[in-house]
Amino acid sequence: MKPGDTLTVMAETLSKHGDGVARVDGMELHVAGLLPGETGDVEIDYVSRQRPRAHASVVTRRNTHPGRRTAPCPHHSRCSGCALMDMDLASQRELKRRDLERTWGLLVDRLVSDPSGLGYRHSSKRVFSGSPGEVILGSFMRGTHSVADMRGCLVDHPDIAACADEVADVASDLLVVPYDEADGEGDLRYAWFKTDGHGNTVVALITADPRLTRVHDLAARLERPAGVAWGVNSARGNDMRGIGLRPLRGRQTLQLGFGEVFTHVGPLGFLQPNPHVAAAAYHDLVRVPAGGAVHGRVAFDLYAGAGVTTQLLRRQFHEVIPCESFPESARTLGIEPQLVEEFLARMLASGQRPPDLVVANPPRGGLGPTVCTQLNDVRASRLHLMSCSPTSLVEDLRRLTGEHGRYKVIGARGFDTLPQTNHVEVVVWLVGQS
Secondary structure, three states, X not given: OOOOOEEEEEOOEEOOOOOEEEEEOOEEEEEEOOOOOOEEEEEEEEEOOOOOEEEEEEEEEOOOOOOEOOOOOOOOOOOOOOOOOOEOHHHHHHHHHHHHHHHHOOOOOOEEXXXXXXXXXXXXXXXXXXXXXXXXXXXXXXXXXXXXEOOOOOOEOHHHHHHHHHHHHHHHHOOOOEOEOOOOEOOEEEEEEEEOOOOXXXXXXXXXXXXXXXXXXXXXXXXXXXXXXXXXXXXXXXXXXXXXEEEEEEOOOEEEEEOOEEEEEOOOOOOOOOHHHHHHHHHHHOEOOOOOEOOEEEEEEEOOOOOHXXXXXXXXXXXXXXXXXOHHHHHHHOOOOOOHHHHHHHHHHHOOOOOOEEEEOOOOOOOHHHHHHHHHHHOOOEEEEEEOOHHHHHHHHHHHHOOOOOEEEEEEEEEOOOOOOOOOEEEEEEEEOO
16 A cells, blocks of 8 residues: 555544544555545555554545535635534434444443534634734644634634634734744734633633734734733644733633533633533533432542532532642642642552542543552542543553452443534443452
8 A cells, every 4th residue: 555546445433533444454544534334435645654554535435424414614624623524413423422332342321412513612722823914813734734714613602703703803903923833933823712601701812922922912902802811832842822821901710600510710721612511521420320419428539620520529528629730720729739640649648548439530641550550549439530532541441440450330421522523521430349
């Protein structure tokens, strides 16, 4: 197999980027635009030298998935953010449920979702690009530093879409120079948007230089945001957060509701992009599979974020001990920032009784071997996990339930928090075993 070859293949599953995946002579072939069950004539674009993987483009589709549709977003062919936009929502959800089972061995009792699939994102990050007078805000096209314009994005909440358009328009009027990732020159680099869904949006503008910037002029001209903050990021790499975030004007936090609890989030604080479905996930995370409440003496809330699960747990437990490493979120919780590994090491050294419940909502990389070993040593009565990555979740479950594990799985549920993408959240309930 080499670039330029043409093959006829059938996609069996989806890659993490939403490409159809076919298997040819032990090689994984990733084909953009081919849905599982579709057969197509494809042309090889690239063959990896490091792993048995190749990438291809569709020349002709020989059959069509029954759920295929014309993507409603005009940016779909360039922006790679919504890989499943050309599949109807019912088909997307069934595909995710089957992929969890067939690819990862995760059997979920159902997939919780919202009905619309559009306008759900209450947080969004954008990249500045274009040129002075023609500034655009968009997202990196996969595998490149080219930026796809996201004006009129359909999955961002309308308040965010309107604010982003205003930022781009005012930056163009001011002839601001967008940062160029290739040569490291320019001013405005990233923008982070968060909304409460009720007309209030805060924006964090990230520049490449702390001195030579028009960020103050831009902030003064903006009318839609309720608040504007400024941070600096001059480093190379994919980290889009700024350092030394400082308020420029207006409010710097938003109050957001997750079902029956509320929390405050700042411009760079962690926020589940889909608060309606996330509220259902948080609700289930602190309960048993059938929906009943868990009560007890002590609960640990690991990777506590903005504290939604901490609040829910405090209704059910005598003592709830949260742990969070991101400074802004830790301040919201009223605790010192601390890594989970350090927290669990301290708890184990204290010799206190095992907690009745440990709740953990780790980032995409999962718990990892150290935390899994510590949780096995903690021997909690119950362990409830929420994961945004089936890959890391399966590895964590192997460590927690395998030969040296102290837990067993009693249930799992999926949550379609990011419709139009192949992303899915999973809540898994485990109980301790001697």
